[in-house]
Amino acid sequence: MKNRNGDKYHRIINAATKVFAKRGFFHAKVSDIAKEAHVADGTIYLYFENKDDILISLFEEQMQVVLGNMMEEISKEKDAVKKIEKFALTHLKLIELNKNVAEIIQVELRQSSKFMKEYKNERFLQYLNLIDDIIKEGQEQGIFKKEIIPGIAKRAFFGALDEMSRFWVLSSHKKYDIETAAKQISGYFLYGLVKNAG
Amino acid sequence: MKNRNGDKYHRIINAATKVFAKRGFFHAKVSDIAKEAHVADGTIYLYFENKDDILISLFEEQMQVVLGNMMEEISKEKDAVKKIEKFALTHLKLIELNKNVAEIIQVELRQSSKFMKEYKNERFLQYLNLIDDIIKEGQEQGIFKKEIIPGIAKRAFFGALDEMSRFWVLSSHKKYDIETAAKQISGYFLYGLVKNAG
Amino acid sequence: MKNRNGDKYHRIINAATKVFAKRGFFHAKVSDIAKEAHVADGTIYLYFENKDDILISLFEEQMQVVLGNMMEEISKEKDAVKKIEKFALTHLKLIELNKNVAEIIQVELRQSSKFMKEYKNERFLQYLNLIDDIIKEGQEQGIFKKEIIPGIAKRAFFGALDEMSRFWVLSSHKKYDIETAAKQISGYFLYGLVKNAG
Amino acid sequence: MKNRNGDKYHRIINAATKVFAKRGFFHAKVSDIAKEAHVADGTIYLYFENKDDILISLFEEQMQVVLGNMMEEISKEKDAVKKIEKFALTHLKLIELNKNVAEIIQVELRQSSKFMKEYKNERFLQYLNLIDDIIKEGQEQGIFKKEIIPGIAKRAFFGALDEMSRFWVLSSHKKYDIETAAKQISGYFLYGLVKNAG
DNA sequence: TATGAATGAGAATTCATTCAT
DNA sequence: CATGAATGAATTCTCATTCAT
Numbered sequence A, B, C, D: 001m002k003n004r005n006g007d008k009y010h011r012i013i014n015a016a017t018k019v020f021a022k023r024g025f026f027h028a029k030v031s032d033i034a035k036e037a038h039v040a041d042g043t044i045y046l047y048f049e050n051k052d053d054i055l056i057s058l059f060e061e062q063m064q065v066v067l068g069n070m071m072e073e074i075s076k077e078k079d080a081v082k083k084i085e086k087f088a089l090t091h092l093k094l095i096e097l098n099k100n101v102a103e104i105i106q107v108e109l110r111q112s113s114k115f116m117k118e119y120k121n122e123r124f125l126q127y128l129n130l131i132d133d134i135i136k137e138g139q140e141q142g143i144f145k146k147e148i149i150p151g152i153a154k155r156a157f158f159g160a161l162d163e164m165s166r167f168w169v170l171s172s173h174k175k176y177d178i179e180t181a182a183k184q185i186s187g188y189f190l191y192g193l194v195k196n197a198g
Numbered sequence E: 001t002a003t004g005a006a007t008g009a010g011a012a013t014t015c016a017t018t019c020a021t
Numbered sequence F: 001c002a003t004g005a006a007t008g009a010a011t012t013c014t015c016a017t018t019c020a021t
Helices: A006-023 A030-037 A041-047 A051-075 A080-097 A099-109 A113-118 A122-140 A150-170 A178-191 B006-023 B030-037 B041-047 B051-075 B080-097 B099-109 B113-118 B122-140 B150-170 B178-191 C006-023 C030-037 C041-047 C051-075 C080-097 C099-109 C113-118 C122-140 C150-170 C178-191 D006-023 D030-037 D041-047 D051-075 D080-097 D099-109 D113-118 D122-140 D150-170 D178-191
Strands: none
Touching (some): A006 A041, A051 A080, A051 A099, A080 A099, A080 A122, A099 A150, A122 A150, A150 B178, A178 B150, A178 B178, B006 B051, B030 B041, B030 B051, B051 B099, B080 B099, B099 B150, B122 B150, B150 B178, C006 C030, C006 C051, C006 C099, C051 C080, C051 C122, C080 C099, C080 C122, C080 C150, C122 C150, C150 C178, C150 D178, C178 D150, C178 D178, D006 D041, D006 D051, D006 D099, D051 D080, D051 D099, D051 D122, D080 D122, D150 D178
């Protein structure tokens, strides 16, 4: 069993985050990660099964943090509407906070059907289900329409935020600020584009 | 100069579509594409610069068709609301129609920093701008709220549809049918989740 | 049997001379020669066995001309001393006259042990033997020292001229003019470096 | 950074010497060199940049030795005439001592426009300048004619020796022994072919 | 634990040559 | 005779992973 604690483990994760973001997973060399982490090539394999495992571990580690942050932020709000708004804002802020990680998750992890198909992405599903919970809650509270299918809505909402992040991650500059984008996107979902809708 | 017409060119494109969808771009071997297309390895290079060029060409070819179809479908509707609904339905139908192509575009091309950064993705931007146009039209018609920022809304709407497609592409079965999903997603955007919104 | 006459044969030889001089034999592509000669790739093979054969034929053709010129020039002189001087001058002039051919013979044909070992280089030996003949003649006339071994001297003299040519062929500019170089080199061989020698 | 010391580096150099001499540079496979050196293919690239680098390194290594030997031998003689004689003898002896290396330098390296043009052949120029120095010294001592141009003479003398070596390297047997050939060639240069010259 | 030299499988691409037209 | 599209063999170099120290 690999040692998941200790200084070196996190040094390697952080080094990998830099290198993957810079070169992309396929073009990143394990030896570059080792160099960045100031360990020997072979040392990597005391902490990770293989190169894939570095990427997955990186993702798991980061999602753990993101999940925790998001749950904490959402729990501060009681109202489902506020929760949706808070989710959008927090998501985009988290992306902004760690662009490297965001880029890797966006670009590398989802890139490969290998990862998306073979790796049962539990953390991501948990993250999505935070939205699911909010929607169901809203429906139970009688705030959200009962005909909304949460399984679809959660993906639609996440997809909307995610596409925005991708745009930011891949462009060098942001045309719109985070608060505006979050407000807009949660606005569409909550109240629609149509005037006097309902 | 590469020969972009003729039988072989399309045989290779089609073979590549299959192989990329199955193995992923990086793990796909040019020789496998050749085998699938029933041509010699070297023949590939009479029609394409290199492996990257196959992927880009595949994308360009397909987007041309998709763009055409989408424009035709949308032009049938006059009302901005109907156009949004039609866009959602048509998008999901097109994905359904050619899962392999969808998977490649989803997973290999759009996600890859290599391609997304270095390759100025004109067709994709054109596709997004179809949404932009509808929203502006809706605003001009006084149907859509004027505070909507089309540049954000187009990405949010596309992202929502796209995440749904990814889900379908990567899962083996569809939990919801296309019409339902399209109706739901366009519904969120048009009228919001909130009861009596507006 | 390949057709060794006709317009196309010489067009190809000339095209190959250009292309080999520019790219080197190994890096020259048959298709480039074809393009330069304004014939189809396949047409080359109606006139030559293969790529090697082009090089050998080119050499044979050129050496035929060079041999003829040299024999004619030498025959104009009666005196062995004058003949040596004439040989040096003519050799360097011929090199100068056709730098491309010279470069190929220098660089490509002799480069490969393949050619030098397997290809019995008759023309070259004939060329060397012109020197041999002059030396023997000089010895018979009592002008040249009888202890000179013509088999060694011919190579030494040729080598001296050849090294000078290589220097010219590979540098872009000539530091010394042809007449000076020829006079110097034949001078060394005829009279030596040592003052009051003999 | 490549490791230029140690056992493996020289094992690879020696293996390459054999393989290049046998097959010629272009036809030599890196994997053959690896096999001959009893290392893995990849190991070659821990010690050399690429295949070209093996050839260049081989040349540099050998020229270092040859230059050293030649300088030592020449320094033993005080007289310019003796030095010329010693140069000729030593050159041919060194060639004889390592035929493989000689063949590679003769055939592969010096002949290749690729290497001769792109690779600034410092060692070779240093070697040539040993002759230059002797000639100038002889002129200063009043032994050699002052009208001799050392820049031409050094090439002529080297060329003469070199052509003799090429002949030996490419033939399987030697018609003349080294001492005779050296004596003859230095004799031509020192005293000329002509009787009672000077 | 840690190292890093060594391994060797693996794949894209080139281009001389062929042959159906 | 001429063409040029098609072939497919052939080879360098990379880099994840191992293992002796």
